[in-house]
Amino acid sequence: MTTYAQVCETGHILNHCPNTEWIAGDHNYCPDCGAEGLTECPNCQDGKIIVSEAVLSNEVELTRSDLPLYCGNCGTAFPWTGADENPQRINYQFVSTDLAEEIYYRNMVSEINRVYQVGADSATLVLVRKAIENSIIDILRNEYGMSDSHLFYDGSKGHHCGISELINNLDDRLDDFRGYNVGANQTLITRINELTENGNIEAHSVASNHSQADMDQYSEKADFVLSILFELKRRTREETNQN
Template sequence: MTTYAQVCENGHILNTSPNPEYIRDDDFCQDCGAEGLIECSECDSQKIIASQQNVTTEEVTRNDLDLFCRSCGAAFPWVGSDGMMIREGVFIDDDYTNGPFDRQTIEEINRCYRVGANSAVLVLYRKLLENVIIEILRGHYGTDSIEKFYNEDHSQFHRFSVLISEFDDSRVDLGQYSGSLTNALIQDIWDFKGNGDAMAHSIEHEMQDEELEEMSSEATHVANVLLQTRNEVQRTN
């Protein structure tokens, strides 16, 4: 006996029933707020199937869901551009965002993460770290020590490698804003720079899903330390 389901646009199973006419109709998902669907939104005819057997809602997972409509062939909303199930969760949290650049960049990072655009995640994350370090150095030193973050001869900000070195050399001065500017943090920044560079410049290297997921916790920690430090620099100065 087939089990039908109501599923939110992000692939969270809301309700199931052996009779599609009796699926409880929730407008939105309690987990993520996305709209709940009971049928293909392209053809409005194919009911969403959770299983070919009679199972309970608790027994159904995202991986049991169809990726494409059985009637019209359209991809369901929980399918990424590569035809695979969109990844749950986020790459980094946005606990310390401040301003539209932070929010937009982190939103782009997490959107790429969910659809499996792994290379783009690391390139954008590198961009986030680079810009936040510039903001920290500029906020603390100002134009009196502009050479810490800006190359006046070339009228441009330093390369990321130079910025990391300047940031490392400035940790004694910046320690008043955060006690988390450790050697380990600096090494993590170098590592994430290397990963971002590899994704941007290599045509051969491919970041696997498992590798990226393992980086998520450390990426969140590094971003939050830098963002929190930047916020304190701006508040103080």
């Protein structure tokens, strides 16, 4: 089955439901921006707005990155697609891994791909850095538990350890993860360092100028790294639950 949505013209998701008769809800206009709420393509009035090919409950949080960009019936761009789409990238994903299980990480991957498609290269690299950082935190927490929380959480400062310290802690304990057989090795650490360094630079830079060849290389590295981290996160969680 399919999940449909009512979306305002600027891309705010007002509600979603598997039943097209129920998605209109109480919002004819968006409470955030006042734009009209749509349930179908305004061009052909036939293509329903689909946010998932699966049935999603109302509790699932959806974001703009879940929205289709073009009508599947007539091919017209939806109003929220905007004029800034990069046509050379519109059908490409910066991160193509399907190993993200939790909705948080699926949304993050969708957001990475969305900002890449509109040509926001700095935002793409910063979000990849964020995905790496959060994945390492989850992996260390799964593997070592709260008894060794200093590996991912700085109690004296009241927040998670910085990305450099997280990477070092993972690097120092690579032998503990080799048994999961997912590619947790020095090559992974090297790629993580390359991507996070780029993310750090972009987070503090005034201007960004990357060639498409640069972004293609970053994309290959990001997909490699996040595929391994997501799988390692899953396996360490399963191991924890078994014990």
